[in-house]
């Protein structure tokens with residue numbers, strides 16, 4: 001796997017950030033590299049895999065939100081979200097707090113081209129409710145050409161149910177999966193929502 005930031009900085013994969021799920025890291029990186037968002041929002045930073053994929057894939061701003069602070073997220077790792085915030089100081093804005101409290105403060109400040117939803121505890125039975133909460137909080141902040149990436153689609157039936165309900169009430173949003181884009185397999189664990197044909201854009 002090759003991960004590179006064109007131009008100046010990074011040309012290597014840091015295992016602390018990426019090693020636990022290189023396949024997903026590579027997919028998110030490829031998506032971002034193609035779409036080149038100017039503003040991204042990530043709900044659930046945790047170890048920083050998906051944030052790192054975004055930051056390497058484009059020069060856009062990323063607003064990352066997490067219940068835990070930068071000092072609390074993986075302090076024992078060298079390459080952790082705190083390191084990301086320093087290394088990508090011109091791109092990465094970290095906001096500590098719950099999505100319910102933070103996302104409403106972003107209205108009128110940002111219109112996002114890329115939103116990544118992954119804010120939950122380890123209790124799989126709550127994933128659907130967390131996605132419902134965060135989808136409701138952020139979909140109106142997404143630009144016309146924007147994309148919403150929802151993690152944990154394959155692992156939690158509840159997430160799929162929430163997406164179906166959202167599409168029912170918001171029929172302008174269309175669901176895609178990485179395999180529709182010629183990337184990943186049918187088991188790839190994310191659903192993508194856009195108000196346009198993402199397949200055309202990713203060609």
Ligand SMILES: C[S@@+](CC[C@H](N)C(=O)[O-])C[C@H]1O[C@@H](n2cnc3c(N)ncnc32)[C@H](O)[C@@H]1O
Nearest residue numbers: 044045046047048049050066067098099119120
């Ligand atoms: C599955 S991890 C995110 C993984 C991350 N996207 C990555 O690629 O490494 C979920 C994260 O969501 C955070 N979280 C849980 N509930 C939250 C909430 N209500 N608001 C903000 N963050 C939350 C947790 O602290 C945890 O760091």
